Amino acid sequence: MKILVVGxxxxxxxxxxxxxxxxxxxxxICAPGNGGIADLAECVSVSATxxxxxxxxxxxxxxxxxxxxxxxxLAMGMVDRLEEAGIPAFxxxxxxxxxxxxxxFAKELMQRANIRTAAAEVFTDPDKAKAYIKKTGxxxxxxxxxxxxxxxxxxxxxxxxxEDAVDDMLCGGMFGNxxxxxxxxxxxxxxxxxxxxxxxxxxxxxxxxxxxxKRQYDGDLGKNTGGMGAFAPTPAYTEEIAxxxxxxxxxxxxxxxxxMGCPFKGVLYAGLMLTKKGAYVLEYNARFGDPETQxxxxxxxxxxxxxxxxxxxxxLSECDIAWEKGxxxxxxxxxxxxxxxxxxxxEIKGLADAESEKTWVIHAGTKRDGExxxxxxxxxxxxxxxxxxxxxxxxxxYEAVEKISFHNxxxxxxxxxxxx
Ligand SMILES: Nc1ncnc2c1ncn2[C@@H]1O[C@H](COP(=O)(O)OP(=O)(O)O)[C@@H](O)[C@H]1O
Ligand SMILES: [Mg+2]
Numbered sequence: 001m002k003i004l005v006v007g008x009x010x011x012x013x014x015x016x017x018x019x020x021x022x023x024x025x026x027x028x029i030c031a032p033g034n035g036g037i038a039d040l041a042e043c044v045s046v047s048a049t050x051x052x053x054x055x056x057x058x059x060x061x062x063x064x065x066x067x068x069x070x071x072x073x074l075a076m077g078m079v080d081r082l083e084e085a086g087i088p089a090f091x092x093x094x095x096x097x098x099x100x101x102x103x104x105f106a107k108e109l110m111q112r113a114n115i116r117t118a119a120a121e122v123f124t125d126p127d128k129a130k131a132y133i134k135k136t137g138x139x140x141x142x143x144x145x146x147x148x149x150x151x152x153x154x155x156x157x158x159x160x161x162x163e164d165a166v167d168d169m170l171c172g173g174m175f176g177n178x179x180x181x182x183x184x185x186x187x188x189x190x191x192x193x194x195x196x197x198x199x200x201x202x203x204x205x206x207x208x209x210x211x212x213x214k215r216q217y218d219g220d221l222g223k224n225t226g227g228m229g230a231f232a233p234t235p236a237y238t239e240e241i242a243x244x245x246x247x248x249x250x251x252x253x254x255x256x257x258x259x260m261g262c263p264f265k266g267v268l269y270a271g272l273m274l275t276k277k278g279a280y281v282l283e284y285n286a287r288f289g290d291p292e293t294q295x296x297x298x299x300x301x302x303x304x305x306x307x308x309x310x311x312x313x314x315x316l317s318e319c320d321i322a323w324e325k326g327x328x329x330x331x332x333x334x335x336x337x338x339x340x341x342x343x344x345x346x347e348i349k350g351l352a353d354a355e356s357e358k359t360w361v362i363h364a365g366t367k368r369d370g371e372x373x374x375x376x377x378x379x380x381x382x383x384x385x386x387x388x389x390x391x392x393x394x395x396x397x398y399e400a401v402e403k404i405s406f407h408n409x410x411x412x413x414x415x416x417x418x419x420x
Pocket of ligand 1: 118141149150151152153155185186187188189192214271282283
């Protein structure tokens with residue numbers, strides 16, 4: 001079978017690595033791909049948001065199955081368009097992808113289906129939003145409705161910060177259309193956990209839990225980033241919590257989507273806050289997370305392509321989905337300066353040395369230049385390891401990180417909770 005994977009980051013590299021183990025996969029095309037993906041797939045330079053270009057590529061190359069991994073093309077309806085063109089595609093259609101692309105859609109769904117989430121109200125009028133903030137107090141959380149590349153959420157500690165966030169989003173056009181509606185919601189305290197699930201519109205099968213580290217610096221300081229590292233499973237997500245989440249959050253979510261006429265097929269990701277009062281949904285994503293995928297998929301013992309096909313065909317309940325014991329960790333190496341200004345084009349050394357039986361390197365922002373591998377993005381590499389426990393995985397990942405170097409490389413030293 002010939003597979004097309006849409007995207008160019010560490011998540012796509014991890015998906016392709018797993019698909020290479022699937023029975024019957026002969027060719028993989030990745031658009032646009034990256035320097036590391038080029039070892040496992042043919043990279044074709046069609047942008048992930050070029051819907052016409054992607055449909056054309058899939059048809060020209062007789063692709064048997066497409067996997068749309070990033071949020072933007074899903075929200076733009078790439079799966080709808082591929083399916084219309086006769087190409088089986090994994091991922092939600094545009095209607096179902098709203099669960100991520102519109103935080104208002106997701107909040108209203110949760111409120112209707114009685115799914116635990118922060119108390120919230122939706123606003124388009126800045127004065128009304130400010131009056132609500134006066135009434136409910138700080139800290140409070142202001143969220144832009146639409147996709148905002150991980151920058152659409154402001155945790156305001158003071159009333160002034162909250163009011164500024166309202167103005168920036170509703171009047172300043174900070175997020176364009178994505179910010180024309182906002183949510184003001186209750187600040188929740190607890191530990192975060194990510195639960196990704198396979199979904200076929202009716203059945204939902206949770207994967208192992210994971211936790212990512214969004215902030216730039218050790219100790220969760222600095223700016224939010226695309227993700228500086230992750231590990232799986234997360235001990236905070238106990239079996240008891242898992243049962244409650246499945247029954248009271250995941251199944252009701254999938255049912256609500258079906259009842260609304262937009263059954264969810266693909267990967268449903270619930271971002272949870274584990275509070276003293278139980279698990280609350282912070283947000284949903286409509287796809288595999290990055291970098292969570294880099295630590296979850298390596299633990300999957302079953303055939304990923306078969307599961308993806310079952311999600312599309314509605315036969316997930318017949319699928320055998322098994323997970324390895326132990327743990328997995330990824331430490332993200334970034335270009336110094338990320339998520340602000342950084343420079344690219346530096347040679348990466350030590351990549352082969354970092355690979356072992358237990359460790360491997362996922363590429364996020366790299367580019368080939370003859371024999372050399374160059375940095376080509378903010379997040380450059382995800383250095384991964386498996387172990388009998390999460391802690392041994394963390395230790396091995398850091399040992400591998402030590403072997404890799406490039407100019408201005410930066411990474412957090414406390415992924416997995418310890419300082420390394
Ligand atoms: N109600 C809340 N209470 C406390 N923290 C929150 C709340 N909502 C979001 N956050 C924090 O902000 C981060 C980003 O919010 P999220 O809803 O996941 O949006 P996005 O991933 O689209 O930026 C979360 O991972 C969490 O750390
Ligand atoms: Mg999030």
